[in-house]
Amino acid sequence: MKLLDRDGIRIDEFFRATAEDRVSHDRLIVPPDALEAQLSSREMRQVGVEVSNVASVEELARYFDDLALIAIVFPAYSDGRGFTLARRLRNAGFRGVLRAVGPLIADQFAHALACGFDEIEAPESIVDRQPFEQWRRAGASISLPYQQGYSRATSIFEQRRRGRQGECNA
Amino acid sequence: MYNYDQFDADFVRERVAQFRDQVGRRLDGSLTEEEFKPLRLQNGLYLQLHAYMLRVAIPYGVLNATQFRQLALIADRFDRGYAHFTTRQNLQFNWPKLVDVPDILDLLADVDMHCIQTSGNCIRNVTADQFAGVAGDEIEDPRPVAELIRQWSSHHPEFSFLPRKFKVAVSGAARDRALLKAHDLAIRIVRNEAGETGYEVLVGGGLGRTPMIGKVVRDFLPKGQLLAYLEAVMRVYNAEGRRDNKYKARIKILVHEIGVEAFQARVEAELRAIGSTSPGDELEELARIAAAFDTVHYSRLAPRSEKFDAACARNARFAEWARTNLFTHRVDGYAAVTVSLKPVGGVPGDMTAAQMRLFAELAERFSLDEIRVTHAQNLVLPHVRLDDLHALWLELVDADLATANVGLITDIIACPGLDYCALATARSIPIAQAISTRFADAARQAEIGPLQIKISGCINACGHHHVGHIGILGLEKRGQESYQITLGGDATENAAIGDLLGPGVSAQEVPDAIERIVDHYLAHRLTDELFIDTVRRLGVDEFRAAFLGAQDEAA
Numbered sequence: 001m002k003l004l005d006r007d008g009i010r011i012d013e014f015f016r017a018t019a020e021d022r023v024s025h026d027r028l029i030v031p032p033d034a035l036e037a038q039l040s041s042r043e044m045r046q047v048g049v050e051v052s053n054v055a056s057v058e059e060l061a062r063y064f065d066d067l068a069l070i071a072i073v074f075p076a077y078s079d080g081r082g083f084t085l086a087r088r089l090r091n092a093g094f095r096g097v098l099r100a101v102g103p104l105i106a107d108q109f110a111h112a113l114a115c116g117f118d119e120i121e122a123p124e125s126i127v128d129r130q131p132f133e134q135w136r137r138a139g140a141s142i143s144l145p146y147q148q149g150y151s152r153a154t155s156i157f158e159q160r161r162r163g164r165q166g167e168c169n170a
Numbered sequence: 171m172y173n174y175d176q177f178d179a180d181f182v183r184e185r186v187a188q189f190r191d192q193v194g195r196r197l198d199g200s201l202t203e204e205e206f207k208p209l210r211l212q213n214g215l216y217l218q219l220h221a222y223m224l225r226v227a228i229p230y231g232v233l234n235a236t237q238f239r240q241l242a243l244i245a246d247r248f249d250r251g252y253a254h255f256t257t258r259q260n261l262q263f264n265w266p267k268l269v270d271v272p273d274i275l276d277l278l279a280d281v282d283m284h285c286i287q288t289s290g291n292c293i294r295n296v297t298a299d300q301f302a303g304v305a306g307d308e309i310e311d312p313r314p315v316a317e318l319i320r321q322w323s324s325h326h327p328e329f330s331f332l333p334r335k336f337k338v339a340v341s342g343a344a345r346d347r348a349l350l351k352a353h354d355l356a357i358r359i360v361r362n363e364a365g366e367t368g369y370e371v372l373v374g375g376g377l378g379r380t381p382m383i384g385k386v387v388r389d390f391l392p393k394g395q396l397l398a399y400l401e402a403v404m405r406v407y408n409a410e411g412r413r414d415n416k417y418k419a420r421i422k423i424l425v426h427e428i429g430v431e432a433f434q435a436r437v438e439a440e441l442r443a444i445g446s447t448s449p450g451d452e453l454e455e456l457a458r459i460a461a462a463f464d465t466v467h468y469s470r471l472a473p474r475s476e477k478f479d480a481a482c483a484r485n486a487r488f489a490e491w492a493r494t495n496l497f498t499h500r501v502d503g504y505a506a507v508t509v510s511l512k513p514v515g516g517v518p519g520d521m522t523a524a525q526m527r528l529f530a531e532l533a534e535r536f537s538l539d540e541i542r543v544t545h546a547q548n549l550v551l552p553h554v555r556l557d558d559l560h561a562l563w564l565e566l567v568d569a570d571l572a573t574a575n576v577g578l579i580t581d582i583i584a585c586p587g588l589d590y591c592a593l594a595t596a597r598s599i600p601i602a603q604a605i606s607t608r609f610a611d612a613a614r615q616a617e618i619g620p621l622q623i624k625i626s627g628c629i630n631a632c633g634h635h636h637v638g639h640i641g642i643l644g645l646e647k648r649g650q651e652s653y654q655i656t657l658g659g660d661a662t663e664n665a666a667i668g669d670l671l672g673p674g675v676s677a678q679e680v681p682d683a684i685e686r687i688v689d690h691y692l693a694h695r696l697t698d699e700l701f702i703d704t705v706r707r708l709g710v711d712e713f714r715a716a717f718l719g720a721q722d723e724a725a
Binding site for chain 1: 175177178180181184185187188191192195199200201202205208209291321322324325326327328329330331332405408409413443444445451454455458
């Protein structure tokens with residue numbers, strides 16, 4: 001797997017562990033059933049959790065303050081549930097790192113970022129075929145979205161509204 | 171016509187450049203065919219039996235003459251000189267080459283058109299009443315709402331990889347001409363007791379393998395809250411719609427399995443999670459969109475036209491056409507003209523490039539530069555002066571576009587079927603042609619009266635057979651085409667799914683089978699009773715007995 005974000009391919013500083021692992025890494029991603037144990041060990045490390053795309057927002061919300069990262073698994077790139085889960089987690093107030101894990105392709109980079117993901121962990125086979133330059137280009141292919149409240153860019157609806165109020169330069 | 175602003179125009183151009191890049195990356199191997207498929211589908215590009223097919227979006231079926239000419243140009247340059255209108259008010263080119271598609275998209279963008287989301291598991295092109303802004307029974311023109319949804323759903327970051335396709339229709343009228351109850355989601359503009367207008371929202375209708383009638387999930391959604399509500403519905407569907415079986419992945423199955431009340435509760439919970447919205451902003455945007463539509467400049471005319479009345483008295487063929495193909499306009503002195511694309515023995519919905527160019531000219535001369543496409547695969551010239559009808563008709567006659575059969579037995583909806591479609595199990599077009607030839611006689615058609623036949627070449631029901639007064643479904647049984655016939659379907663506000671009459675019949679037997687049903691109707695109808703009303707009064711069982719009995723005799 002390779003990790004990438006807005007700026008390029010990155011080294012993954014998180015290590016995947018289970019409840020039993022007594023590892024020395026200070027950044028861990030654990031499965032949900034290991035979360036309680038790793039959080040309570042309190043060894044001044046950053047803990048993330050990897051969940052399926054049907055995970056419960058309410059259950060995760062209990063840990064928002066302690067979680068450095070939530071990784072959402074995409075079983076296939078055509079399965080868009082992860083986008084909705086990311087959106088729900090952001091709506092529910094999660095401010096940590098959101099990672100999409102699975103066979104996403106460059107053309108979904110913009111979707112993922114707009115729904116609240118910060119980074120993508122994709123199979124090497126895909127990233128080798130689609131180097132970061134393709135992700136960057138695909139991610140920037142639509143400069144302004146219509147939808148409000150998704151991407152960092154000011155939406156078309158919002159730009160029009162500001163235009164009406166004479167604030168075009170915003 | 172809605173006029174694009176710079177944002178809309180830039181968006182479509184960027185989408186073309188994006189697709190050009192995707193095609194390039196498919197050709198250089200960066201994208202596998204499996205990865206490329208959903209991307210090309212979201213730009214309307216299918217791989218069919220013999221070639222690619224490109225489906226052009228005609229949002230809510232509205233076009234002007236310039237756009238129509240551009241479609242004719244594309245048909246000539248990149249297709250085989252014709253185009254095909256579909257049951258979703260769109261247009262299909264059947265023979266484009268993959269490498270040409272980005273250029274075709276650029277030609278479309280030149281006239282503010284695109285192929286965005288005419289296919290794929292996303293929110294599809296929004297459809298509407300073809301008589302929007304024209305019909306007298308309209309509370310409000312549905313097109314601004316449809317356009318708002320078009321924009322909001324375009325390249326949606328969250329809802330572009332749904333369990334399955336998602337079709338939306340909008341109407342502002344009392345009568346349903348937009349097949350609202352057969353849509354994944356439908357919006358009807360309604361007026362409440364306080365006199366305010368708002369939206370009735372239906373969810374979970376659909377045809378296909380498991381036909382279902384849409385259910386009301388909100389009887390009155392105040393204006394300004396539509397996009398938040400849609401976001402909530404889509405989020406519930408995206409998260410919970412089934413993904414284990416593509417035939418159970420539409421929202422109708424989710425609504426059916428958990429029940430309407432549970433679905434409503436989830437949507438309301440999602441709305442609470444979304445939190446505060448800005449109804450004022452949505453209302454303002456809706457007003458901006460409404461203002462960006464061309465103002466139609468009607469003349470002040472008398473409600474009756476002596477010229478028209480005289481032409482009717484003088485020419486029986488013209489009078490016949492006027493009787494079947496005109497729709498009453500809300501403005502005095504005008505009529506909306508439905509131009510049938512169902513000539514006897516022809517391919518339903520096909521039009522040659524030459525006809526399209528002439529039609530564009532007629533739209534400019536006679537219909538204030540406006541054209542509509544209907545889900546019944548016909549065209550509409552929405553604003554024709556009564557005084558001009560005869561002159562228009564003469565031109566249509568010369569172009570073989572004056573078939574007087576709108577709503578009659580030869581005005582058949584048919585999907586492309588096995589002649590084009592990779593999913594089809596049987597042919598549809600030749601069946602439509604055979605029935606239309608059998609019932610060609612105009613006097614006989616007039617005697618039979620309004621009767622809708624709808625034909626699908628497979629279970630996916632693109633030909634809407636479930637809601638045809640007579641529905642025909644082509645299947646394949648042991649290497650032979652077999653046609654199941656249903657009766658009593660209804661595509662209006664009284665939407666109903668037709669009942670199966672009996673075992674399938676062969677392609678050759680279909681016209682005889684239809685004739686038996688029609689004969690039974692003619693023999694048993696009350697004075698002035700319409701076909702569908704006779705079916706309802708007598709019941710499908712009685713027709714079934716007649717259908718099967720005669721079939722035994724024939725055997």
